[in-house]
Amino acid sequence: MMDPQGKSGSTGTLMIMGMMILVFYFFMIRPQAKKAKTQKKYISDLQKGDKVVTIAGIHGVINKVNDDNTVNLETSPGSYMKIEKSAISMEWSAALNKPVVEEKK
Template identity: 75%
Template sequence: MQLLSIFLMTPDPSGKSSSTGTLVMMGGMIAVFYFFMIRPQAKKAKQQKAFINNLQKGDKIVTIAGIHGKVNKVNDDNTLEMEVSPGSYIKIERSAISMEWTTNINKPAVEAKK
């Protein structure tokens, strides 16, 4: 009955104070949020930053808008020049590059199973 009282945030019917139980539940909820939401998001942001900083001339990339091309020039102002077709270049922000789509197009093709 005490666990139900904690979830409903109602006083314990026996008249005892259950502040310790409430604190433990709140601490547990904070731990769950940290390990399942905050930590993975921070890890992914760190990977994205490392991926963007390691781009070099000649890398095949895909933007978040779905534009495919190759890096032609890396600029110092957080932009890069992307070749979308031979002789056609566009200037894009580094943050506009999709890490997931870029890694998918750069994966080696899986051989057909016989």
């Protein structure tokens, strides 16, 4: 004969594991997927004149968008770099206008 407590114990464990998976999904996986989708759309919408920051921290203005998934980035007047679109991290103005977080005392 099976012990009724053994059944409910395994059911409770399964419910807790299921809840942990749901919490993990909603707090970790879903926001990351949403951010990746936004970044992909931003990369595909790049155009000449956009001010950007690369993942290496290089600031510049897009001079030309190439068909081979690269852009020509003007880092200073007359100085150009050819970089992959995927190396662009964010818009320059977004990087400069981050909200200031005040410390609570």
